[in-house]
Amino acid sequence: MRIHGLCDNFISIDAAKGSCGISGQLVPFDGEGCGYFQAAPHCLNCKHFNNVTTTELGECSGFGAVAWVYPTMRARNCASYQPLAASR
Amino acid sequence: MKISKSAEQLRAQYFNTLSTASLEFPYWYSRKYDELNYEIPIVRRAEALKCAFSNIPTTIWPNELLVGGKTADYRGSFPMPWLSAGYFTARAKELLQAANQAETSGDSNQFGAGGGNVTQSFGKVLSIAGKFGMRAESIPALVKLAESWDKRSVEDLGRRYEKIVPEYQEKERIMESLICMFDSGYTLPQGREVINYFYPLQYGYDELIEHCDAMMAAVAGNADGDGISGMDRLYFYVAAKTVLQGIQRWYLNYAKEARRLARTSSESKVQSQEFGGRSSESSSGNSNSGLRTQNSELVRNLSEIADIMEHIAHKPPQTFRQALQLIYLVHIAALNEDAISGLSPGRIGQVLYPYFEQDIAAGRITETEVSELLECYRVKMTCIDCFASTGVVGGVLSGNTFNNVCVGGLNVDGQSAENRLEELIIETGMSCPTTQPTLTVLYDEKLSEGFLLKAAECVKTGVGYPAWVNNRNAMDFLLKQYGPEGMTLEEARSVAIGGCLETSPCCWHKLRLNGKCYTIPGGAGQPTSVGVHFIANPKVLELVLHNGFDERTGKQVLPAHDSALADFAELWRVFCDYYEQIVDVLVKTNNIQHDVWRKQNMAIYSSLLKPDCLEIGQHIGNRGYRYNATYNVESCGQVNTINSLATLKKLVYEDKKYTLGELREALADNFGYMTAQAAGNFSMLMQKKRPDYDGRYDEIHYDCKKAPKYGNADRYTDELFLQYEQWFCAMCRDYQSLYAEPLYACQISVSTHGAQGMVTLATPDGRLSGTTFADGSVSAYPGTDTEGVYALMTSATCWDQPQSQNSQLNLKLHPTAINGRAGTKKLLEITRAYLRKGGFHVQYNVVDSKTLLQAQEHPDEHRELMVRVAGFTQYWVEISKPIQDEVIARTQYEKV
Numbered sequence: 001m002r003i004h005g006l007c008d009n010f011i012s013i014d015a016a017k018g019s020c021g022i023s024g025q026l027v028p029f030d031g032e033g034c035g036y037f038q039a040a041p042h043c044l045n046c047k048h049f050n051n052v053t054t055t056e057l058g059e060c061s062g063f064g065a066v067a068w069v070y071p072t073m074r075a076r077n078c079a080s081y082q083p084l085a086a087s088r
Numbered sequence: 089m090k091i092s093k094s095a096e097q098l099r100a101q102y103f104n105t106l107s108t109a110s111l112e113f114p115y116w117y118s119r120k121y122d123e124l125n126y127e128i129p130i131v132r133r134a135e136a137l138k139c140a141f142s143n144i145p146t147t148i149w150p151n152e153l154l155v156g157g158k159t160a161d162y163r164g165s166f167p168m169p170w171l172s173a174g175y176f177t178a179r180a181k182e183l184l185q186a187a188n189q190a191e192t193s194g195d196s197n198q199f200g201a202g203g204g205n206v207t208q209s210f211g212k213v214l215s216i217a218g219k220f221g222m223r224a225e226s227i228p229a230l231v232k233l234a235e236s237w238d239k240r241s242v243e244d245l246g247r248r249y250e251k252i253v254p255e256y257q258e259k260e261r262i263m264e265s266l267i268c269m270f271d272s273g274y275t276l277p278q279g280r281e282v283i284n285y286f287y288p289l290q291y292g293y294d295e296l297i298e299h300c301d302a303m304m305a306a307v308a309g310n311a312d313g314d315g316i317s318g319m320d321r322l323y324f325y326v327a328a329k330t331v332l333q334g335i336q337r338w339y340l341n342y343a344k345e346a347r348r349l350a351r352t353s354s355e356s357k358v359q360s361q362e363f364g365g366r367s368s369e370s371s372s373g374n375s376n377s378g379l380r381t382q383n384s385e386l387v388r389n390l391s392e393i394a395d396i397m398e399h400i401a402h403k404p405p406q407t408f409r410q411a412l413q414l415i416y417l418v419h420i421a422a423l424n425e426d427a428i429s430g431l432s433p434g435r436i437g438q439v440l441y442p443y444f445e446q447d448i449a450a451g452r453i454t455e456t457e458v459s460e461l462l463e464c465y466r467v468k469m470t471c472i473d474c475f476a477s478t479g480v481v482g483g484v485l486s487g488n489t490f491n492n493v494c495v496g497g498l499n500v501d502g503q504s505a506e507n508r509l510e511e512l513i514i515e516t517g518m519s520c521p522t523t524q525p526t527l528t529v530l531y532d533e534k535l536s537e538g539f540l541l542k543a544a545e546c547v548k549t550g551v552g553y554p555a556w557v558n559n560r561n562a563m564d565f566l567l568k569q570y571g572p573e574g575m576t577l578e579e580a581r582s583v584a585i586g587g588c589l590e591t592s593p594c595c596w597h598k599l600r601l602n603g604k605c606y607t608i609p610g611g612a613g614q615p616t617s618v619g620v621h622f623i624a625n626p627k628v629l630e631l632v633l634h635n636g637f638d639e640r641t642g643k644q645v646l647p648a649h650d651s652a653l654a655d656f657a658e659l660w661r662v663f664c665d666y667y668e669q670i671v672d673v674l675v676k677t678n679n680i681q682h683d684v685w686r687k688q689n690m691a692i693y694s695s696l697l698k699p700d701c702l703e704i705g706q707h708i709g710n711r712g713y714r715y716n717a718t719y720n721v722e723s724c725g726q727v728n729t730i731n732s733l734a735t736l737k738k739l740v741y742e743d744k745k746y747t748l749g750e751l752r753e754a755l756a757d758n759f760g761y762m763t764a765q766a767a768g769n770f771s772m773l774m775q776k777k778r779p780d781y782d783g784r785y786d787e788i789h790y791d792c793k794k795a796p797k798y799g800n801a802d803r804y805t806d807e808l809f810l811q812y813e814q815w816f817c818a819m820c821r822d823y824q825s826l827y828a829e830p831l832y833a834c835q836i837s838v839s840t841h842g843a844q845g846m847v848t849l850a851t852p853d854g855r856l857s858g859t860t861f862a863d864g865s866v867s868a869y870p871g872t873d874t875e876g877v878y879a880l881m882t883s884a885t886c887w888d889q890p891q892s893q894n895s896q897l898n899l900k901l902h903p904t905a906i907n908g909r910a911g912t913k914k915l916l917e918i919t920r921a922y923l924r925k926g927g928f929h930v931q932y933n934v935v936d937s938k939t940l941l942q943a944q945e946h947p948d949e950h951r952e953l954m955v956r957v958a959g960f961t962q963y964w965v966e967i968s969k970p971i972q973d974e975v976i977a978r979t980q981y982e983k984v
Contacts, residue, residue, distance in 0.1 A: 009352075011147060012145075012147055012161050012162075013161065014106040014164075015109075015223050016106060016211065019150055026104075029223070055232075056225065067119055070111070070115070070229035072225050073112060074145040076146075077142065077143050077145065077146060077341045
């Protein structure tokens with residue numbers, strides 16, 4: 001998904017919108033990203049994330065024991081975050 | 089004074105922001121907590137907190153000089169299912185269904201009604217608890233988290249043990265009938281207190297950790313003391329160190345983010361130009377150079393932020409900006425540790441004065457720059473949201489978080505404590521009008537006229553603050569309540585207000601900065617407004633008149649008294665007896681709630697901030713705080729009760745014009761009127777009679793409304809009020825908190841007069857069913873104070889107010905009543921007159937009622953309008969209709 005809310009340049013303001021770090025403009029969370037879209041460090045973009053289930057939760061293997069996790073969790077400060085080669 | 093550009097932009101952003109709940113903090117907290125099921129409870133909780141602080145996103149918004157927030161969102165907050173999970177588990181299916189049905193981006197830019205409140209779901213944003221927006225894709229995780237805390241949250245555990253109290257079923261009926269508003273142990277177990285910033289300011293985090301290390305070595309294996317708590321010290325120091333490490337990581341993550349943004353800001357210059365650039369619209373011919381300048385300023389500010397964060401993550405602050413940044417983040421960390429409303433910064437003008445004084449003297453900062461920082465601080469504090477249930481956030485708090493800053497008062501030597509920084513705090517309250525932090529003047533005769541007039545000028549701008557609190561009353565109350573715990577006169581002088589109007593015990597510390605020693609105040613007590621919250625007095629009287637039966641729920645709430653209520657003395661006796669039965673069961677169940685809280689969910693970070701936890705190695709639950717006698721009984725609707733008792737006494741028992749049965753029938757039939765809900769108005773204005781009503785209650789309703797009313801310096805009602813207050817304040821002291829300390833009376837309404845009024849039938853004073861009670865505790869019922877403001881003040885001070893933690897008087901003045909310089913002096917004189925008579929507190933709405941009516945009709949045109957409700961200022965569009973109606977209906981003084 002190349003939406004604003006999942007872009008690395010997205011500065012979250014609330015559940016519906018954020019500020020674009022490049023344009024400085026307000027952008028809707030669900031709006032389509034532009035040519036400068038870069039996947040933000042969310043769990044769904046991490047090598048340790050897998051197995052999206054029917055409940056839309058996944059698993060994290062970044063800290064030894066596997067634990068459930070949700071795909072859109074913001075993970076910039078996670079010590080085990082490792083980006084995938086390309087964004088999903 | 090004009091608002092600074094940065095604060096103006098940040099404030100504008102606030103008005104365009106939705107309250108948003110997210111899950112990073114609860115996710116990491118729960119994950120770590122579950123990993124450590126073998127650990128000592130306090131250390132387990134500390135590790136969970138450390139993990140959460142280390143991992144939460146650290147957003148830095150454009151134009152910020154101070155950074156930080158509870159979550160990644162501007163008005164962000166999050167649920168704490170370890171405290172209470174039932175709300176979400178009960179709605180799991182409904183939430184998941186709503187998430188599945190959430191639409192995609194089409195209408196995502198629609199905002200919910202009510203300012204930043206998300207009262208309805210839209211697009212991929214779901215409304216949670218009637219206020220917070222949450223991304224639909226987070227809902228499965230919310231449900232999973234909540235379910236993981238089922239049966240082990242503080243609420244689930246507490247309820248299990250509450251049920252052992254023999255009168256538990258009675259308690260359930262009391263809560264159901266809304267005679268009592270909420271369980272403080274499961275909702276807001278902390279707050280209504282003054283925080284203390286001294287330890288991080290003086291020592292910095294590295295030194296505090298070193299202290300924990302040293303103390304761990306000193307106490308390990310040494311029992312000392314009572315043979316139980318002595319051994320607990322080791323675990324407290326381990327936990328304190330652990331949390332401090334998490335806090336350091338959190339600060340450093342902000343530094344890292346600032347450096348990342350500085351880097352990308354440099355890189356994105358070209359890209360920005362392709363978008364038209366942030367400054368391209370305003371800079372015509374030289375857009376490139378304007379952009380370059382703006383960009384370099386941005387990068388410089390971000391680098392400065394990074395430097396500050398890296399410094400205060402380890403060392404004590406050395407400058408005003410560092411110190412302000414630190415105390416803001418200390419505040420946010422405490423709020424993230426537990427569900428808290430009313431955590432007051434206290435007398436920060438005195439706490440931060442050493443940095444201000446030295447920076448100004450050294451030329452490191454100007455007063456204009458200080459003001460800009462203070463304005464940014466105001467916006468940051470206004471962004472704080474508290475996540476709790478709908479009933480608490482809406483019904484009690486009106487969405488407010490009650491971060492009260494006090495100015496004035498006395499210093500440790502008994503002289504005026506005012507200073508230049510406090511003047512700037514008042515000035516920035518005018519230049520940057522926001523709801524937080526609210527301001528309170530600790531009024532003392534020793535404060536200078538100029539200082540007091542500046543505060544009065546601020547009131548006149550219509551912002552609702554500062555409130556005025558009688559410093560001597562506050563000290564009297566503290567000495568009475570905390571004298572047995574060792575409070576001295578000198579220490580009582582450090583008093584500040586916690587929450588909206590909770591007089592809180594504080595203390596002094598010696599702060600050393602660059603070789604100079606200052607004495608600064610800070611909080612030293614437990615939450616001062618926990619316990620029995622809030623009892624609807626008119627509802628208790630309703631039970632008396634209906635033999636213990638609640639007509640609304642159709643339940644026998646209390647055992648029938650079966651008294652004929654033959655005379656007024658008997659009526660009063662039964663009223664007191666019912667009231668005491670209610671308090672008795674609520675105190676017992678509340679003690680269990682807070683006991684489970686202190687065993688399972690004890691404060692660690694908040695504990696280490698306050699004396700004398702770090703010295704003695706005990707957390708709040710083990711009486712680590714210096715003052716622990718802080719539990720109370722809160723009441724609501726006193727004035728309607730007094731007016732009702734006066735009516736009963738006069739019309740039924742003395743004049744015998746009506747029988748009790750006749751009056752009871754008229755009340756049950758709402759004097760022939762439609763209910764407030766049906767009429768769509770919750771004050772006595774604009775109420776309508778039922779179409780089928782035959783006029784039978786016209787005379788009795790007229791007589792009830794004409795019966796003696798409180799607020800007119802009338803001995804008839806004032807003697808009843810005195811009788812009530814003497815009984816109430818003494819009665820509260822008959823009960824003990826879980827700390828085996830006596831409770832005290834707390835008399836503020838917050839917003840409960842709306843919610844509890846909604847469930848109360850018509851009352852003998854003529855008030856109609858479902859309408860809002862009188863606000864505060866000594867405010868007159870709207871429209872009944874006909875003899876002028878001084879008569880009201882005479883009635884309000886007919887009792888000894890320091891017997892209570894507070895009293896609350898709201899006055900609404902028309903702006904023309906205090907016009908010009910003479911008006912400012914007049915406002916100060918009214919205030920002074922009341923406080924000299926012994927009043928505890930007074931505050932003002934300076935507004936024309938017509939403006940409020942227009943705002944109710946056209947809320948979109950009044951996003952910035954603020955009003956004083958009870959002990960707080962709130963945006964008009966974010967308060968409920970019953971409270972709006974009550975504020976409109978308040979007596980408006982055209983002249984004073």
